[in-house]
Amino acid sequence: MYSDFKTISTYYDALYVNDREYAPEAAKVKELLTKHGVPPRADLLVLACGTGGHIPYFKDDYHVSGLDLSENMLALARKKFPGLRFHYGNLINFELETDFDAMICLYGSIGFVKTVDNLRSSMKHIIAHLRPDGLVLITPWSTVEEFQDIIVVDATDKPGLKIARMEHVRLKEPKIVEVTFHHLLGIRNEVTYHKQSMEIGLFSRQEYLSAMTDAGLKIVEEYTGTDVRGGAYIGKRIVR
Ligand SMILES: C[S@@+](CC[C@H](N)C(=O)[O-])C[C@H]1O[C@@H](n2cnc3c(N)ncnc32)[C@H](O)[C@@H]1O
Known part of the structure; x- marks a missing residue:
């Protein structure tokens, strides 16, 4: 999909x-x-x-x-x-x-x-x-040769928009990597959370x-x- x-x-x-x-x-x-x-x-x-x-x-x-x-x-x-x-x-x-x-x-x-x-x-x-x-x-x-499981951590701080991200990159199947995005979004006075997984071919x-x-x-x-x-x-x- x-x-x-x-x-x-x-x-x-x-x-x-x-x-x-x-x-x-x-x-x-x-x-x-x-x-x-x-x-x-x-x-x-x-x-x-x-x-x-x-x-x-x-x-x-x-x-x-x-x-x-x-x-x-x-x-x-x-x-x-x-x-x-x-x-x-x-x-x-x-x-x-x-x-x-x-x-x-x-x-x-x-x-x-x-x-x-x-x-x-x-x-x-x-x-x-x-x-x-x-x-x-x-x-x-x-590539298959270079792949490593990792957790990426980063943040963005812009006027009116703050984002903290962690992204878990892991091997799900021998040739499929799953990236799970954990995004915390601070927009004006509200904080929301977006979680989503995507599959990527390795x-x-x-x-x-x-x-x-x-x-x-x-x-x-x-x-x-x-x-x-x-x-x-x-x-x-x-x-x-
Ligand atoms: C991580 S983003 C990268 C976008 C851009 N290349 C960049 O560097 O900012 C991946 C992009 O690939 C597009 N994409 C994913 N699968 C695709 C497909 N089968 N055909 C065309 N675009 C696709 C997504 O919609 C998305 O915009």
Whole structure:
């Protein structure tokens, strides 16, 4: 089942989107796109774009559009970037009328497709929308090799909005991670509690790479720097 971002979308930007992580991540992604031949003004599709947290860093250099499966997240993105196009669609089976020079899928969002079959289907739909020499950059949601059970703790303190979060990330089944969000929200004079669990697919490095290469992508780089959360697999659609 699809992980619903309805409640979390209402405070997603306040809790997760910040210059500290998003700015260096986007800068490195841009550098990697350029290094692998994506020119300025290229058509760039941001997959699982959410509220468009990365878009401010890309929109002046590329023709940016976004795709996501949450109407709530898309509504926020559309409000923030009224001049850009946002498509409602599923990574696993999206069909758009346009093709792109590059696609990016950041912050491990690909893990939400949950199964290896869905991962492979996503890669087929990605390459089907890539122009010749087009590039795709995917940040994995951890990998079987690197996964560790953790409890994340953090807090946000903004005028009129305070959020304390603990998120329990644990292996539920051999290839499924369950993230349980415990969010305490202080809005004006009231404190409420939101608890929600989401399931995320845990794939091996090889499963990511095979899904890409079997779809017809040539792996041009595996980036492992920590400025891009999760690192990145970068594939190119080579047409001879
Ligand atoms: C953790 S958020 C990340 C959003 C954004 N990439 C960011 O870094 O801020 C994950 C996003 O993936 C989207 N998503 C989950 N499953 C999806 C799917 N199958 N197809 C498209 N989007 C999906 C969710 O709606 C959500 O907006």
